[in-house]
Each structure stands twice: as structure tokens, then as C-alpha cells.
Amino acid sequence: MNGVLQALLTAVPALLAGVEVTVAAAALGIVLAMCLAIPAGLGRISRSGIIRSVSTFYVEVVRGTPLLLQLYIWFYGVNILLGILFHFNIDQTIYNMLTVFNSNTIFPKQGISSFFFGVIGLSVNYGAYLAEVIRAGVLAVDKGQGEAAATLGMSRWQTMRLIVLPQALRIMVPPLTNNFITLVQDTAFLQVLGVADLSLVALTGAQVTSSASIRWGFFGAELVIYFIICYSIALIARRFETNNSLGIAPRRSIMGGALSLARRPRAG
Amino acid sequence: MAQVDPASAPATMQRIPPQLRSLGIVVALIVIFGGLGSLLLGALDVTAEAQREGLQVIQQTNLFNPAQLFPHVAHFIGETIGVLTIYTDKFGTPYRIFFLQGVGLTIAFCFISMPLALVMGLILALMSRSPFRWLRIPARAFVEFFRNTPLLVQMVAIYSGLIFLPNWLLFAYTAGIATLVLNYAAYECENIRAGIEALDRGQTEAAQVLGLSYWQTLRQIVIPQAIPVLLPPVINDLIYMYKDSSILSLITITELTAQTNALTRLYPTRTWQFFAIGGAIYLLLSIPFGRLARVVENRLKSTTFRPGVDVTTTALIILFTSVVLGWFCGLLVDGLSVGNAVGDLSHLFFAIVLCVLLIASMTLLLGAITYIPAEAWRVLRRGRTHRPGGGVRGTGSPAPAEAPIAAPQ
Numbered sequence: 141m142n143g144v145l146q147a148l149l150t151a152v153p154a155l156l157a158g159v160e161v162t163v164a165a166a167a168l169g170i171v172l173a174m175c176l177a178i179p180a181g182l183g184r185i186s187r188s189g190i191i192r193s194v195s196t197f198y199v200e201v202v203r204g205t206p207l208l209l210q211l212y213i214w215f216y217g218v219n220i221l222l223g224i225l226f227h228f229n230i231d232q233t234i235y236n237m238l239t240v241f242n243s244n245t246i247f248p249k250q251g252i253s254s255f256f257f258g259v260i261g262l263s264v265n266y267g268a269y270l271a272e273v274i275r276a277g278v279l280a281v282d283k284g285q286g287e288a289a290a291t292l293g294m295s296r297w298q299t300m301r302l303i304v305l306p307q308a309l310r311i312m313v314p315p316l317t318n319n320f321i322t323l324v325q326d327t328a329f330l331q332v333l334g335v336a337d338l339s340l341v342a343l344t345g346a347q348v349t350s351s352a353s354i355r356w357g358f359f360g361a362e363l364v365i366y367f368i369i370c371y372s373i374a375l376i377a378r379r380f381e382t383n384n385s386l387g388i389a390p391r392r393s394i395m396g397g398a399l400s401l402a403r404r405p406r407a408g
Numbered sequence: 409m410a411q412v413d414p415a416s417a418p419a420t421m422q423r424i425p426p427q428l429r430s431l432g433i434v435v436a437l438i439v440i441f442g443g444l445g446s447l448l449l450g451a452l453d454v455t456a457e458a459q460r461e462g463l464q465v466i467q468q469t470n471l472f473n474p475a476q477l478f479p480h481v482a483h484f485i486g487e488t489i490g491v492l493t494i495y496t497d498k499f500g501t502p503y504r505i506f507f508l509q510g511v512g513l514t515i516a517f518c519f520i521s522m523p524l525a526l527v528m529g530l531i532l533a534l535m536s537r538s539p540f541r542w543l544r545i546p547a548r549a550f551v552e553f554f555r556n557t558p559l560l561v562q563m564v565a566i567y568s569g570l571i572f573l574p575n576w577l578l579f580a581y582t583a584g585i586a587t588l589v590l591n592y593a594a595y596e597c598e599n600i601r602a603g604i605e606a607l608d609r610g611q612t613e614a615a616q617v618l619g620l621s622y623w624q625t626l627r628q629i630v631i632p633q634a635i636p637v638l639l640p641p642v643i644n645d646l647i648y649m650y651k652d653s654s655i656l657s658l659i660t661i662t663e664l665t666a667q668t669n670a671l672t673r674l675y676p677t678r679t680w681q682f683f684a685i686g687g688a689i690y691l692l693l694s695i696p697f698g699r700l701a702r703v704v705e706n707r708l709k710s711t712t713f714r715p716g717v718d719v720t721t722t723a724l725i726i727l728f729t730s731v732v733l734g735w736f737c738g739l740l741v742d743g744l745s746v747g748n749a750v751g752d753l754s755h756l757f758f759a760i761v762l763c764v765l766l767i768a769s770m771t772l773l774l775g776a777i778t779y780i781p782a783e784a785w786r787v788l789r790r791g792r793t794h795r796p797g798g799g800v801r802g803t804g805s806p807a808p809a810e811a812p813i814a815a816p817q
Binding site: 197200201203204205206207208209212213216217220321325326327328329331332339342343346347350352355356359362363366367370371374 | 433436552553556557558559560561562564565568569570571572651652653654655657658665668669672673679680683686687690691694695698
């Protein structure tokens, strides 16, 4: 027991660094995935056949193949292909960019290409899943709403922005947060590319010893940290869900709708 | 109107039959990968040659030059077909054998793990609906824990953390199945619970009035009505498991992703052919299942489900058949022989033993961690209920009236 505590205490800085990498990957992944998902999700219900088939192709292909294979394709396929075709080296590029700002000392020694392509792969993968959520949310809004807006003389874009999306956003909150939770969990996949995230740090910490108790100390700590991160997101999401049914004050924009979701509704 | 008119959106889609659409996706995948892969192929050939000669050659391929692109794409498609049919690795084994073995193992793992996960999920769901707190809280703890931690980490923890277990009980095969079963049991528990809760409560009450016991109610009333509700999410989860089984490549199981990746590393000049074929195999198996889920959902929605057979027995037979199919797939990969058959059967047996052991111990452990504080908290709270107006949830005393909501100004 003492040995386990000692081993864990010596590993705390490394584990915290791992948590940082995990949280950074998850945050970047969520933002990039949403950036991909909104056009793809709206594209799937677009009128134009080309846009619709392109986004359907993206969604179906990405949802039909495993994340691990996609990460391999990004890192061992696309990464090398870019290097061969365009002499594009992401490490070199970012190092040069940092040099311009006189701060290349912060460049990590082990390079950043695995993190970069890992996050890209993760967000492309989740972009497809979130696109389905967005599509379902938009389709779940009552048709009469759009028709009423059209009767009032609103343009398509106005209807989307002012009428449909604010209502769809409330429907989308539970599935979106579910997907965010699985995204946080799936950042553990980045360890196959050598990104020193929480799972890889704990795994290396566990595998240098042959003592079962120290191994379980590391795995237990890792599982508990992941559980805390994911379960807190789930709890926050559950609060949103209960608020969701209470109704929100009408706002002028999507941003306003999102903000009012974050606020507690007034009683009455 | 982009969003308000879903009926007009699939109008052009209706004309193309769905089978053709999946085929189109696969063809487009191959062509797109062909574009990328052919470029890589040409470039890699030149660079490899240059390295052999000790030269530095800068390969410039023009993406927008059809004269360069089309021959490359044609070459790539030819190579892909070759890899699928007759090309061999340097030891003379055709590449297609590796892919077939990979698919076989992937299917074997899914078909074995899903029925086990369903059975365990049913037990967990019944536990989490039971009136006893000492059954309910451990089940909830198990489900929440396994749904909120990464599958990959669970797998690594089971495979390389439980080193005190003997190696005839814990090896890659059993650890892989145990991981998939434990994780998916948590998800299936949620599905089954939702399916049971969707039932009208009058059904179970009527069964009680008729004097049916708990098991009779479950077997003859609840499960037959819950299965139609349950079927679409379970098929969806089967697709998810089919994709998630790719992580088993990290514990030395040579399923499809592992084979693809290994071939890619060994024969880098055909990287993109291997990636394209691996991805296409995953797509070819998961898109039809997705369609099946949608068809089942629509059919169950449109008609009343009036089966002429004993649904529970049929479901059990299907689950058993699935396990047998999985075992047979694994056997085909290992090679058809009596020794392999018995060996695989014993592996399967030990995998089930490990699953049961792990689920029992994890439920006990997590249940103890959560149940004891919860009980202590309840006892502490109960001590305070004697205060005037101190009604507390769960103790049977009525809750105090909430403060009246302020009238809107």
C-alpha cells in the first residue's frame, strides 16, 4: 500500500501533464468537430443534390469505419503523403511559426505531429456523429414553425438562424453532450500515435513495474480521473435537460439562445 | 426551405435504390483513395528508387494534370484489384487471406460478445429496477462507471492490470471479450431498462392480478413486449461494437484493423490500397446493418408486433446461435480441425468465466464504494427527520410543501 502511494505520488506531475494533454485534445476536438458538423449536418438536409451527397458521403464513410483505423490513416497515410507531395512537415511549420514570434522554446521536444493529426482525426470522426445529431435536431423542429416564418416573409437563412436553430439547439443538447462525453473518452485513442495523454502516461507508469498493486494504482487513478471528467459533463448535461423543459425567454440570435440555456430560467 | 421540408429533400434519393447507393459510396471511396494513393504510390516508387541509388530526387506531381492523374488512378485501381485477388506478400501468402482472417476475427468477437453483453445487461437492468437498494445501487454504480470511462483504458486495465490471474484464464482473447462484454453490458442495461420502462405499467399489474410469479411475468409479459422496442438500439450497438472491436488490435489480437495496419507497415508502397480495402470492408458490413436497423424500426412502428412464436425462447435461440456462429468464425480463422474446435470452445468457456467473475467483482466493489456512503448518509438524514417539518425523501414521510412560486410581475 505504501509502495503504491509512493509510486502514485511521484507520478502526480506526469499524470497532471497527461490530464492537460487530454483536456486540450478534447477541447480542440469538440470545437473543430462542431465546426465540421454544422455545415455537414445542414448539408445533409440541403436542397442541392451535390451538397447533400457530399455531406452524406462524409457522414456515412466516417461513421462506418472505426476511429482507430481513421487515426492510422491520418498519421501513417496523410501525414506521410503530405510530406512526400508537398514537403509539408507540420513540426517544421509550427516550429517556424513559433520562431517568428520568438517563442520556439515552448515547442515540445517530441514533436507535435501526432497530436495534430490525432486531433484532426478525432474531430473529423466526431464531426460526422455530431452532424447526424444536428440533422435530427433540425428535423425535429415542428414544420409549422418554418412555414410560419415563410409566411412572415423571412428568407431561408433568417428562418434558419432566428426560428429553427434556436429551437433545434434545445432538442440537440442531450445527444450533443453524450457525444462530447464519448469524445473525451476517445481521446484515449491518441495514445496509439504516441501522444502523451493521460492514458499513455498511466500505461507507461504501470508497465515499468511488475507489481500488480502498483499497476492497479495507476489504472485506478486513470479510470477515476476519466470518470470524474466525464461524469461531471454528464451531470451538467442532466441539469440542462431539466431546464430544457421549462422554456426559455425568446432571444434575437442563436448565441442568445445558447446563453439563455446556460442561465437558470426565472420562475413563473 | 432547407429545414422545413424533409419530404422534398430525399426526392432525388428515392429514385436510386439503396443497394446502389452503398455501392456508389464504396466506389467513390476507392476512387478518392485512388487519387491520393496513386500519387503516394508514384512518389514512393521514385523516392525508394532514389534512396537505393543514393540520390536526392524531388518528386513533383501535379494534382491538376489529368495526364499524370488518370494513369495513376487506373494503376491504383488495378493494384487494389490485384491486392484483393492474386497479389501475395513476400512469403507467398495472398494479401486477401490476411483481410479474410481479420474480418473473421472481428465478426467472431462481435457475435460472441453481443449476446453475452445482452444477458449481463438484462441482469443489470433487473437489478437496477429491483425494490431493494442493495441491488439497485451496485447496478447503477457499475453502469455509470463503465459508461463514463474509456473502453480502451478498461481493456488495457483488464489485460495488463490483472496480472495476478493465471494465464489460462486471462489472455488476449478472454480479456478482449471480457472488455467488450463489460462495457456493452452497461450500455445494454440502459437500453433494456428504457425498453422495460416504455411498457405500460398496467401490463405487470395485470400479470400480478392473474397470479403470475416474477419470472413468469418477466418471461411471458415483459420481455416479449420489450424486444420490439429494444431491437433497433441493439442493432445500432452491434454496429458500434463492430467498430469498437478495432481496439482489440492493441492487445495483440489480429483482427481487421491490426491486419490492415501491419500490412501497411510491412509493405509501405501499397499503403493506400490496404487502407482503402480495410475501410471498405468495415463499410460493407456496417452500412447494411444500419439499413437493417432502420427497416426494423420502421416496420415495428408501422404495424403491431403479433408474433406467432414464443418470443423469449426465440430470442434465446438467436443469442445462442450468434455465439455458435462467432465460435465457428474463430474456428475458420484458426483452421478447421477437431483440436482447434475444442481449444476454441475452452477459450470461449474461460472468456465467459472471466466475464462473470469480473462483472460480479466489479459490481461488488463499486457497489460497496457507493452503497456504504449512501446508506450512512441515509441513516444520518433519518436521524434528523424528527425535526418539525423535516420530511425527507425516501423515508416515507411526506415532503414539506414547497414555497409557493412567486407570481410573475
